[in-house]
Amino acid sequence: xxxxxxxxxxxxxxxxxxxVVRDISFAVAVGQLVTLIGPSGCGKTTTLKMVNRLxxxxxxxxxxxxxxxxxxxxxxxxRSIGYVIQQIGLFPHLTIEENIALVPRLNRQDKxxxxxxxxxxxxxxxxxxxxxxxxxxxxxxGGQQQRVGVARALAADPDIILMDEPFSALDPISRESLQxxxxxxxxxxxxxxxxxxxxxxxxxxxxxxxxxxxxxxIVQADSPDQILRHPKDEFVRDFVGEKxxxxxxxxxxxxxxxxxxVTISPSRGxxxxxxxxxxxxxxxxxxTDNHQHYLGVVGAEEVYRNYGNERQTVADVMNRDLPVVxxxxxxxxxxxxxxxxxxYLPVLDANRKLLGVVTRxxxxxxxxxxxxxxxxxxxxxxxxVAKLG
Amino acid sequence: MNALxxxxxxxxxxLATALGQHLFLSLVAVVLGCVISxxxxxxxxxxxxxxxxVLTVVSVIQTIPSLALLGFMIPLLGIGTVPAVIALTxxxxxxxVRNTYTGIQEVDRSLIESAxxxxxxxxxxxxxxxxxxxxGIIIAGxxxxxxxxIGVATLATFIGAGxxxxxxMRGIDMIDTPTILxxxxxxxxxxxxxxxxxxxxxxxxxxxxxxxxxxxxxxRADGNVTVETADIRRRGA
Numbered sequence: 124x125x126x127x128x129x130x131x132x133x134x135x136x137x138x139x140x141x142x143v144v145r146d147i148s149f150a151v152a153v154g155q156l157v158t159l160i161g162p163s164g165c166g167k168t169t170t171l172k173m174v175n176r177l178x179x180x181x182x183x184x185x186x187x188x189x190x191x192x193x194x195x196x197x198x199x200x201x202r203s204i205g206y207v208i209q210q211i212g213l214f215p216h217l218t219i220e221e222n223i224a225l226v227p228r229l230n231r232q233d234k235x236x237x238x239x240x241x242x243x244x245x246x247x248x249x250x251x252x253x254x255x256x257x258x259x260x261x262x263x264x265g266g267q268q269q270r271v272g273v274a275r276a277l278a279a280d281p282d283i284i285l286m287d288e289p290f291s292a293l294d295p296i297s298r299e300s301l302q303x304x305x306x307x308x309x310x311x312x313x314x315x316x317x318x319x320x321x322x323x324x325x326x327x328x329x330x331x332x333x334x335x336x337x338x339x340x341i342v343q344a345d346s347p348d349q350i351l352r353h354p355k356d357e358f359v360r361d362f363v364g365e366k367x368x369x370x371x372x373x374x375x376x377x378x379x380x381x382x383x384x385v386t387i388s389p390s391r392g393x394x395x396x397x398x399x400x401x402x403x404x405x406x407x408x409x410x411t412d413n414h415q416h417y418l419g420v421v422g423a424e425e426v427y428r429n430y431g432n433e434r435q436t437v438a439d440v441m442n443r444d445l446p447v448v449x450x451x452x453x454x455x456x457x458x459x460x461x462x463x464x465x466x467y468l469p470v471l472d473a474n475r476k477l478l479g480v481v482t483r484x485x486x487x488x489x490x491x492x493x494x495x496x497x498x499x500x501x502x503x504x505x506x507x508v509a510k511l512g
Numbered sequence: 513m514n515a516l517x518x519x520x521x522x523x524x525x526x527l528a529t530a531l532g533q534h535l536f537l538s539l540v541a542v543v544l545g546c547v548i549s550x551x552x553x554x555x556x557x558x559x560x561x562x563x564x565x566v567l568t569v570v571s572v573i574q575t576i577p578s579l580a581l582l583g584f585m586i587p588l589l590g591i592g593t594v595p596a597v598i599a600l601t602x603x604x605x606x607x608x609v610r611n612t613y614t615g616i617q618e619v620d621r622s623l624i625e626s627a628x629x630x631x632x633x634x635x636x637x638x639x640x641x642x643x644x645x646x647x648g649i650i651i652a653g654x655x656x657x658x659x660x661x662i663g664v665a666t667l668a669t670f671i672g673a674g675x676x677x678x679x680x681m682r683g684i685d686m687i688d689t690p691t692i693l694x695x696x697x698x699x700x701x702x703x704x705x706x707x708x709x710x711x712x713x714x715x716x717x718x719x720x721x722x723x724x725x726x727x728x729x730x731x732r733a734d735g736n737v738t739v740e741t742a743d744i745r746r747r748g749a
């Protein structure tokens with residue numbers, strides 16, 4: 124099988140003397156979700172519409188699954204490519220079921236087969252078939268209509284789907300939920316999706332690769348992470364937005380998110396540990412020696428399991444195997460370590476001295492602060508480990 | 513009233529014939545008009561540069577006084593049913609051509625775009641999207657044409673094509689109002705009956721989805737929120 128689902132080779136489009144797309148080349152690998160993004164008039168929609176020949180290029184070659192689109196019958200080509208538009212474009216005089224089943228019907232599929240397919244797809248997009256199949260588009264909310272729009276694009280099981288700002292006319296809540304839905308679907312269906320948007324948040328959230336366009340040219344084509352790490356020029360920085368660079372999770376390290384730890388010495392009894400946890404409202408204590416060297420963790424779990432034995436001390440029950448991180452561990456690795464650990468992570472220096480602890484609450488606090496525009500690098504010092512309850 | 517009943521019984525035999533002729537003239541003209549106008553209107557949406565000139569010509573025909581139009585037929589085609597039908601057909605064109613053209617023009621562009629993008633052929637778009645969506649406006653044109661044609665058909669008597677005009681003219685010649693009414697009232701009733709029949713046809717042909725869309729515009733505006741929150745709750749749970 125060929126590697127690229129869609130490939131542009133030096134494609135240009137102009138209307139009279141006015142160039143809209145200038146000599147662009149890029150390729151979309153099979154199963155990738157690529158967003159075309161840029162300010163209005165940058166040629167992103169024109170680029171998209173050349174794929175299913177709604178617009179014909181002035182020059183250059185466009186390959187779909189390795190075959191020049193000019194050699195394909197436009198009607199057949201379009202039926203093999205899903206298409207979702209911003210205005211949704213459901214036919215108001217047809218039921219939801221008839222709308223979804225339209226392309227299979229045009230392809231003269233068996234009626235029973237395409238009605239079953241419509242039912243499957245309604246299920247897939249989270250609309251109850253029994254309730255919705257015989258409704259009309261006019262009876263649905265915008266969000267529900269666009270769900271049907273997506274289902275319709277999937278009906279003939281195309282490998283490639285083109286989406287032209289599909290969610291930008293929706294209210295923010297529907298938009299979020301449709302984006303999540305698309306990610307979920309893409310996780311199982313692995314279609315090749317070309318997605319036009321002007322919304323950087325949307326692009327960052329959905330894309331495997333982002334193609335950033337300006338004045339009909341590609342400015343930068345990269346993964347969201349690479350664009351954040353290495354914006355090519357001022358335009359990219361501006362378009363992506365300073366805020367996003369600041370809040371980009373990779374720029375934070377464990378030191379940015381850690382908070383002061385509640386410590387206990389290894390010789391203390393378990394009743395004392397329980398008392399301290401209750402007073403400080405935490406569910407885990409860092410065990411340190413007199414020089415603040417880290418020894419282990421005693422959590423509610425260890426204490427309650429061994430509480431019956433009055434002679435045991437913290438040193439006897441503490442957990443020494445919890446993952447630890449250093450102050451400059453990048454946040455993604457911190458979060459990964461937290462997944463495998465307890466929901467709190469000791470932060471140590473090179474001499475295994477305890478510097479603080481990262482908790483779920485302290486990570487969330489960082490996110491909140493960056494959103495408010497506060498300095499991300501200021502340390503949080505709320506002085507608690509994980510809040511109880 | 514008595515005089516009217518008397519006139520009616522006197523003209524009874526003629527009335528049936530005249531009504532039959534009148535119906536025939538009008539029906540043939542409207543049906544022929546439809547057969548010409550709707551395809552012509554569709555053609556114009558495909559060749560928009562022709563739309564202006566063609567619509568102008570059709571409008572000019574409409575501005576010719578109906579009596580004169582019937583008169584023009586005499587040197588060309590003589591007298592009788594054929595020239596009358598042709599004149600009436602020409603007269604019926606404008607509302608139907610114009611409404612077909614604008615009806616299709618006004619179909620939401622995004623529907624055409626998504627239809628094309630899904631891989632529908634021009635013909636499929638016409639039959640499955642444009643005509644169903646423009647149906648209401650096209651039938652409104654047919655109704656206007658039908659009512660006008662039934663009225664104008666009363667003049668067909670002047671070129672010897674018969675119809676209710678015969679009775680009306682006889683009444684005028686005899687300066688006898690009841691006889692005029694015996695011709696005029698059925699003509700008016702005929703127009704009303706046709707209008708109502710076409711209105712029913714329109715309702716019957718309106719796809720349920722379009723009726724729903726028209727009705728629920730308001731309801732959807734406030735129903736929206738509840739539906740969406742219910743969805744969120746379900747997902748959250």
